[in-house]
Amino acid sequence: MKIETLAIHASNHPDSATGAVTSPINLSTTFLRDEDLGYSKGFMYTRHNNPNRQQLESCMAALEGGEAALAFGSGSAAAFAVFQALQPGDHIIAPDDMYHGLRTQLRYIFVELKMWVTFIDFNEIENHIRPNTRLIWMETPSNPLMKITDIARVVELAKQHDIITAVDNTFATPCIQRPLDMGVDLVMHATTKYINGHSDVLGGAIIAKKNDDFFGRIKMVQLLGGGVPSPFDCYLTLRGIKTLPYRMRGHCENAMALAKFLEQHPKVEKVYYPGLPSHPDHAVAAQQMKNGFGGMLSFQVKGEAKEAIKVANTTKLFMQATSLGGVESLIEHRASQEGPDTKTPQNLLRVSVGLEHIDDLIADIDQALLA
Template sequence: MTDNNTNPGFDTLCLHGGHVTESNRAHLTPIYASSTYEFDSAEQAAAIFRGEEKGYIYGRWGNPTIAEAEERIAMLEAFGLKDANGEQLKLKAILHASGMAAISTAFMGNVKAGEKILTHQSLYGGTHEIIEKILPDFSIGAVIVDFHDLKAVEQALQTDKTIRMMHIETPANPTLQCVDLAELIALAKAHGVVVCVDNTFATPYLQQPFAFGADYVVHSTTKFLNGHGTAIGGILVGKDIARMSTALTKTHRLLGGNSNAFDAFLLVNGLRTLSVRMDRHCANAEKVAQFLHDHPAVGVVNYLGLADHPDHAIGMKQMKHPGAMLSFELKGGFDAGVKFMNSLKICLNAVSLGTCDTLISHPASTTHMGVAREQRLKFGITDGMIRMSVGIENVEDIIGDLEQAMR
């Protein structure tokens, strides 16, 4: 299903978006496990390399399995959105080996030596580290501002003309901070700054950054998009088709962060159940968050669906549902958290998120270990914080496991 003139529903796109019937009429697009592709003639090879004729060249440049994953996710991010001419918005996606590879392409393909990235205080640890520890070696700087303070954001944009990109992660990992996409993107556009949004926690089912004017969206497809914890991947989606097809594609190919046919196959099959999985994830998370909020052993719960979350109103303005992610801290602090995690029987102590089963982790000692403690605490990532990706098990069993572990 590649005809953008039709108007299939979101669930239908999850199942059929981007699928092209291949010669043997396989029900599902096969795993194209080939490193290279043949040409009919020298003339055809040259034409395909020049982009004058469609065709596959080399595995690092893509293949039919990867192409289906790319097209499907682009269609989901564009679902129901219109371009400046009132037509269905068209996007281009590039599948990567990981979410960090996709972020690297977005950064390196848009920001040059002497320029800067404007971002906020609560980011995934890997994203924070690439901005703080890798990009400076390429003379690419960072300006970190509290994105809740729109006046501070505007002042940064006004005073520093070397800012080329604004990078937003909302909801943020692991604090679940939520920032206003409409307001931030409007400020960026007023100053000619491109905007990239990490939409991993929300997925296009719950939030569509392109509706607010974003230029790029990135995902770790490892998470909710795959949904089963079977494959690592990342995707960069952009609305400037020409630039995505030239500068960003060139950056992606030369950095070598390409995906592979097997992981793309697993991703495509995970996407088939995205909407039904998210419905269950979200319904369970609401009940788990309320249970934790009411439990006497819990000091803090960070969940956008709770009315006392400071960003509750922002989240409800731009998201379909608060989502399946939350974090919390026991009143006993770090020691109580360790005892709690070691007592779990159903919920799994593992990094990553978005899988069908419930995963619980301790950011300070795992995903954010590489972030300096003083920075981590400033960003709200405390020593005792526990992050939870609520799965699709029977919610009574999830709550029962949490309850017995806190006794």
């Protein structure tokens, strides 16, 4: 089935008791045990599993083309489970531009747990592989500089050294990019973002190409750590998924139009959007992002931090807030969010381009830049 059909029908089971077309929310935390002490209906305790979470995990696996998926209470919890599944002494390669929260996890938690982490420019990845390298973590497009990693190239290198590969696919979504089809082992999503798409649910997911031993370790972390989403959160996320393919088309179209406008604006120093031919990784992006270039972009305002912050404070439709992927447009001075150790330029603004009419969005950014 095409992704538009999968988004609607994958794991949506009409209720046999009532005939309800939409799967109901099952809030029970515990389930009946059989006379022989088993659980023939497949559920025992909601931390272990729940009908709504099972439907969400099955749906995410179908969308990304994986054998299995695990849902978590946040994207950070999902990534955390992957890192926890490793062993002390393992080496992780991660991008030099990535979501600040995961970078902080690696630097301040997992390094303390005696893991080795190297943050690199992926164009130089060959120089950083060690005998104990166990995981290569990719984020493409990256946050917030929209760097593109050549997934196929990294996978080929990783297979030569028996290294697990993972891609944070939050910015792209399976509507645009399916890393498992390119040989990646694991995909991560902050389902808070585009997957849910309405800025009202916190969640994350890990999808595996193969339901193997390492994925089993991640599942053990999910089970024992208990960082799972509630049934209601799973229900809302599944509801958001039904419109995901069509929402992503609008996000991509609006982002491309806004990026082209900003690239020509006299008050803009630089635009970061992989759909622009001027982007240094445009050719790679065009090859692996099959159905658009996403709804995220960043740009540098001419001047310093104060000029950029003034723009963010002056927009009327673009709301100044963190996060991304909702139907509404957001703008953020990213360096101030990331803190004193940020490598993000001080005059950079990150934009989550929403589904408002593009003429209104362009007019809003224009007036803010010229104010």
